[in-house]
Amino acid sequence: MSQSASHENNVRTGLVYGLLAFGMWGVGPVYFKAVASVTPLEVLAHRIIWSVVLLLLFISWRRQWSRLWALMSDPRRLGGLLITALLVAANWLTFINAVSQGEIVAASLGYFIIPLFSVLLGVVFFSERLRLWQMVAILLALCGVANEVVTVGRLPIIALTLAVTFGLYGLVRKKLAVDPLLGLTVETLLLAPLALGYLAWLGYQGSLHFAHDSPLLDLLLALGGVVTTLPLVCFAAAANRLPLTTIGVLHYLAPSITFLLAVSVYNEPFGSHRLITFAFIWLALAVFSGDGWLYQRKRVPVLQGG
Template sequence: MSKISPHPDATRGALAATGSFLIWGLVPIYWKQLAAVAPLELITHRIVWSLVFLLGVIAWQGNFPVLRAAFKDSRLVGLNLLSSLLLAANWTVYIWAVNTGHVIESSLGYFLVPLVNVTLGSLLLHERLRPLQWTAIGCAALGVGFLLFRVGHVPWIALSLAVTWAGYGLLKKKSALGAITGLTVETLLLFPLAAGALLWWNHTGEGALGRVDAWHHVLVLIVGVVTAVPLLLFAYGAQRIQLTTLGLLQYLAPSVQFLLGYFLYREPFDAARLQAYGFIWCGLALYSADGFWTQRRLLLKSVGAG
């Protein structure tokens, strides 16, 4: 019988992945400081300054040949253009939601992502779902329906965030590029439009640069670091820890966001919302349990075969 030994960097990988999800969970605090800047302008800054940071990382890695080769493949360019538009839409909705008092509903969107991923896999990739996965999706659907009929509110922010992020992830699976190179290609494709918009706003005096105080200038200019650092940590961690562990850690980000919305920003969360979220959280628990049991069976089977 063969012994399964952990990856030598597993501990550092787990710490890196945990750090990435904690940053994503705490990032509403950062965006709240920039509430005076229009969400669309923040997205253009995010694109421009992320590109500066990412090109520095690409240079450090010596991956410019890979980056150039990516633009010679028209299919790959089209795939990354579509994923970049989904990512920009996700960012725009998220920043607008955070800065208009919808942090809790934003957290719901990212809680829903794993279940939307499974649903898309069934509908678009014809993946067969296990009974517990169907039950998890049903629980989430009940939760959304509960919000609609008991609260009288379609959770469009949560659904938009979940669908755009899940769609982005689906396209990333079809891309042959690594995380950093892929994000750089996506950012480059949006850069002309983003840079043009920033130049126009600066010309008309409507942009943040030159109009806000020194502290807000710093916040605007570090947006590339805020965007790219958790991605780098995530990419490092994902290569070194088991998929099951990564799947459980991903709930850290929306959990921290939820706690921020409830305790720090005092957003409304009544009994009806608690019941609706309870259905969704129950679905996530079932989904996680199914993933854990499936991975355990596969591990035991591989150990037995060895």
């Protein structure tokens, strides 16, 4: 097989993995609706515990115990992963709670905002300079948030919490520069004692759902590990094969699917004020993506010539 054919095959494989990853993240609300009878905190605890089980099996399969131990023996990285563990737990809990409360549209808004918030974090923490159209995109997004405040009378707390926690999570992870799966393994291991303690407390109080409701619900709660880990495995495989610009475009697939599920399947209200908010955000993302695409096209010839 020629080098170009091998590259094309690699890209196609990466695209399949990317579509699987973001597609699974997009349909996530279906799973969390199925376990909505369980309190969000218990769902979160099961998600952590069963993710630990699955991730440790995956570490064994990849024979990465030495790398995992080295990571956990590094005080700086372990401290950083404790911060990211708390951030991802807050993000997961917010999303689970949003689905259970019928606020999936608000959750999708949060994930649409993430790329724009990440740019702001780059300016603040990495001294990155905003290009003109990036500034326009951020101003459009701020107009969308302002519309929500004016028309509803309050900040879009769910959307902003999801954007801020995930954005900060990505920022700290970037500084730590750890393998995605190894990092998630350490994060869930750090959260596991809290999760186990909470489940034990629920059992002592007699309010634990697991093993007390139905075998089907038990199975669904145990599948929380698959729901958490499998998309990340696919994402890691895609990220190793695709350019960042393609990954950036695929990112919008997940909140788009989530949004369509909320409106067409779960019949969440989507009034004119929310339409205006989303119109600003979508326009901001179109400007942001278009600017990134043009900027990349200008840079490629220079890189090739160098």
